[in-house]
Amino acid sequence: MLGCGSSVGSPVLGRDIKGVHQKDWRTRSSLFVTIEEVNILIDTTPDFRQQALANNVRNIDFVLYTHSHADHTHGIDDLRIFSYIKKDKINCFANKFTIEEIKKNFSYIFNKKNISGRPRLDLREITSSFIEQGVEIVPLPIKHKNWDILGYKINNFAYITDCSFIPDETLSKIENLDLLVIDALRYSKHDAHLSVDEAILIAKKVGAKRTILTHMGSDLKYSELLGYLPKGIEPGYDGLVVNL
Ligand SMILES: [Zn+2]
Numbered sequence: 001m002l003g004c005g006s007s008v009g010s011p012v013l014g015r016d017i018k019g020v021h022q023k024d025w026r027t028r029s030s031l032f033v034t035i036e037e038v039n040i041l042i043d044t045t046p047d048f049r050q051q052a053l054a055n056n057v058r059n060i061d062f063v064l065y066t067h068s069h070a071d072h073t074h075g076i077d078d079l080r081i082f083s084y085i086k087k088d089k090i091n092c093f094a095n096k097f098t099i100e101e102i103k104k105n106f107s108y109i110f111n112k113k114n115i116s117g118r119p120r121l122d123l124r125e126i127t128s129s130f131i132e133q134g135v136e137i138v139p140l141p142i143k144h145k146n147w148d149i150l151g152y153k154i155n156n157f158a159y160i161t162d163c164s165f166i167p168d169e170t171l172s173k174i175e176n177l178d179l180l181v182i183d184a185l186r187y188s189k190h191d192a193h194l195s196v197d198e199a200i201l202i203a204k205k206v207g208a209k210r211t212i213l214t215h216m217g218s219d220l221k222y223s224e225l226l227g228y229l230p231k232g233i234e235p236g237y238d239g240l241v242v243n244l
């Protein structure tokens with residue numbers, strides 16, 4: 001878990017940082033998944049460079065984008081070094097809308113006339129499950145307020161962030177997982193994100209063996225959540241490693 005913070009991170013800029021618990025220092029939400037020596041990055045947050053250093057990320061085989069919001073994409077330029085390391089373009093997968101937004105927001109990367117000083121990326125549209133470098137990626141369509149965005153399932157694990165609603169068809173794809181990492185912005189309801197209680201309900205409904213909360217706002221305290229959450233559900237923290 002490279003980061004598990006909300007869009008502004010935690011603690012929020014401008015606030016008093018005295019006494020903030022180490023596990024409540026959260027960078028923006030992102031995951032790094034290694035499977036059979038294939039390294040997969042989910043989202044490039046504005047904190048991506050520091051996350052990659054903190055977690056000794058040495059190379060990236062491909063990237064999965066959940067959606068185009070700034071907190072999930074604005075570290076995209078730091079893929080530059082990883083495309084040098086790979087000596088090739090890095091495939092970046094996303095749905096059609098996310099691809100259009102990324103191309104618009106980072107036009108310098110995709111402008112064919114500009115060939116140096118930019119990451120070499122190949123944006124690829126996801127329409128259904130696919131296999132990349134031997135790893136099956138199952139896209140999980142979800143709602144993020146009025147946006148259609150993607151979560152991802154890889155083997156017996158799923159990642160769902162920035163979620164306000166999960167359609168039944170997607171729920172049926174995430175039953176009985178070994179691990180579910182899911183959005184939980186705050187205790188109270190929010191129109192673009194799941195609350196803590198909504199995340200708990202979904203985790204119970206789909207029968208995940210272990211659930212880890214992510215995209216947490218700064219009002220959610222790690223130590224308080226440990227006491228609040230039912231068995232099998234826990235708050236994430238930056239640098240958390242899970243072996244499956
Ligand atoms: Zn977000």
Ligand SMILES: [Zn+2]
Nearest residue numbers: 067069144162
């Ligand atoms: Zn978002």
